Amino acid sequence: MLVLERGEEMISTLTDFCTEEGIHNAFFQGIGAVEQVEIGYYDLATRSYVFRQEDAVFEVASLQGNVALVDGAPFVHAHAVLSRTDDSCACIGAHLKQASVAVTLEISLTDLSNSSFERQQDEAVGLKLINL
Amino acid sequence: MLVLERGEEMISTLTDFCTEEGIHNAFFQGIGAVEQVEIGYYDLATRSYVFRQEDAVFEVASLQGNVALVDGAPFVHAHAVLSRTDDSCACIGAHLKQASVAVTLEISLTDLSNSSFERQQDEAVGLKLINL
Amino acid sequence: MLVLERGEEMISTLTDFCTEEGIHNAFFQGIGAVEQVEIGYYDLATRSYVFRQEDAVFEVASLQGNVALVDGAPFVHAHAVLSRTDDSCACIGAHLKQASVAVTLEISLTDLSNSSFERQQDEAVGLKLINL
Numbered sequence: 001m002l003v004l005e006r007g008e009e010m011i012s013t014l015t016d017f018c019t020e021e022g023i024h025n026a027f028f029q030g031i032g033a034v035e036q037v038e039i040g041y042y043d044l045a046t047r048s049y050v051f052r053q054e055d056a057v058f059e060v061a062s063l064q065g066n067v068a069l070v071d072g073a074p075f076v077h078a079h080a081v082l083s084r085t086d087d088s089c090a091c092i093g094a095h096l097k098q099a100s101v102a103v104t105l106e107i108s109l110t111d112l113s114n115s116s117f118e119r120q121q122d123e124a125v126g127l128k129l130i131n132l
Numbered sequence: 133m134l135v136l137e138r139g140e141e142m143i144s145t146l147t148d149f150c151t152e153e154g155i156h157n158a159f160f161q162g163i164g165a166v167e168q169v170e171i172g173y174y175d176l177a178t179r180s181y182v183f184r185q186e187d188a189v190f191e192v193a194s195l196q197g198n199v200a201l202v203d204g205a206p207f208v209h210a211h212a213v214l215s216r217t218d219d220s221c222a223c224i225g226a227h228l229k230q231a232s233v234a235v236t237l238e239i240s241l242t243d244l245s246n247s248s249f250e251r252q253q254d255e256a257v258g259l260k261l262i263n264l
Numbered sequence: 265m266l267v268l269e270r271g272e273e274m275i276s277t278l279t280d281f282c283t284e285e286g287i288h289n290a291f292f293q294g295i296g297a298v299e300q301v302e303i304g305y306y307d308l309a310t311r312s313y314v315f316r317q318e319d320a321v322f323e324v325a326s327l328q329g330n331v332a333l334v335d336g337a338p339f340v341h342a343h344a345v346l347s348r349t350d351d352s353c354a355c356i357g358a359h360l361k362q363a364s365v366a367v368t369l370e371i372s373l374t375d376l377s378n379s380s381f382e383r384q385q386d387e388a389v390g391l392k393l394i395n396l
Contacts, residue, residue: 001157001159001198001244001247001249001262001264002264003261003262003263003264006256006257025265027265027293027372029159029161029196029293030196031196031197031198031209031210031211033173033174039353040353041297041323041347041348041349041350041353042297042323042349042367043349044321044366044367050349050351052351052353057176059173059174059211059225059226059227060211061194061211061212061213061225061226062194062196062211062213062225062325062326062345063196064293064294064295064326064327065295066265066295066370066372077295077370078295079295079323079324079325079326080325081194081213081223081225081325081326081345081347081355082225083173083213083224083225083226084173085173085174085175085182086173087182087184088224089171089172089173089184089224089225089226090223090224091213091223091224091225091345091354091355092347092352092353092354092355093323093325093326093345093346093347093353093355094323094325094347094349094353095323102176103174103176103257103259104254104257104259104261104262106198106209106262108159108198108242108244110242110372110374112265112372115265117265122368124270125270125367125368127367127368129267129368130265130267130368130370131267132265132266132267133289133291133330133376133379133381133394133396134396135393135394135395135396138388138389161291161293161328162328163328163329163330163341163342163343165305165306189308191305191306191343191357191358191359192343193326193343193344193345193357193358194326194328194343194345194357195328213326213345213355213357214357215305215345215356215357215358216305217305217306217307217314218305219314219316220356221303221304221305221316221356221357221358222355222356223345223355223356223357234308235306235308235389235391236386236389236391236393236394238330238341238394240291240330240374242374
């Protein structure tokens with residue numbers, strides 16, 4: 001269990017935690033609230049990510065991700081469903097590039113460091129994919 | 133693995149289960165369907181939750197949460213993404229205050245009772261946050 | 265950790281994996297991208313699933329599910345939240361009947377084969393529910 005505090009950037013804080021604790025393989029889930037979010041999708045046609053910026057506070061209705069080695073260092077891959085903090089409770093979701101914790105972010109991380117998998121460039125899709 | 137039955141209120145049933153089984157720290161995920169839902173978000177400006185009521189049946193597209201001690205008793209914190217049971221499959225999401233099981237609710241709970249963390253009031257945000 | 269490749273049908277690939285590895289009880293989560301999706305909900309009134317077809321590529325913003333025995337063979341039950349790969353990042357969610365992997369699908373599966381639960385027909389709701 002990890003608890004991130006208001007103002008912490010989620011992806012970099014989680015990456016730093018894994019580096020410091022020697023966690024190179026893991027998966028995680030989490031709930032909380034974030035703001036100043038960069039979220040987007042991978043466009044297969046252009047082989048590049050397309051991101052949008054959202055500054056408002058969103059509830060983290062769902063957070064899932066994993067940690068794998070890239071060039072020997074832990075790399076965090078996270079997808080989220082974020083819901084608007086208004087009466088609509090409407091959701092956006094996708095790949096989370098970065099997000100600042102707005103209230104709290106409670107992450108349950110399962111360490112898989114007895115495994116050993118890393119990401120390697122896949123030329124067919126243009127991304128670093130997990131190689132088991 | 134826990135399976136809740138039609139008509140059971142999710143949060144109280146899960147809380148009772150943890151109390152009876154002596155589970156004071158855990159995280160969980162789940163899928164199923166619910167109705168008579170109270171769902172909402174924490175408004176940082178007013179330091180209070182704002183809830184909306186939904187009576188219809190929703191699929192539980194995602195459920196994530198954790199269990200931590202509050203005043204010595206297990207407290208369930210859950211976020212969900214709910215999808216409408218019509219052709220739209222449209223989603224709402226947020227903090228789940230209560231929900232009645234509509235068909236079934238299949239919950240996978242990981243007991244962390246070898247850990248020990250509780251929620252304590254955080255004056256900066258006005259909520260009980262997990263203190264590791 | 266399982267990594268499905270572009271073109272693999274998710275539910276059948278996961279079912280085959282569990283059959284080959286002798287995994288009869290499990291839960292899982294996952295992230296990635298899919299296309300050619302059949303997604304829908306269970307309609308209590310008609311006691312049948314209603315599915316819709318989506319051919320476009322969606323990010324898998326959330327994937328959760330479990331594996332239980334049905335007639336002695338592993339059966340995969342999965343719910344997902346899928347987000348459009350356009351600027352809206354809008355979500356649909358529900359029960360996932362089938363989906364073809366579009367880029368990659370990274371699944372973290374927790375084997376519960378020291379447990380033993382199966383699905384049995386529940387006449388009240390008209391579905392095979394998990395019997396613990």
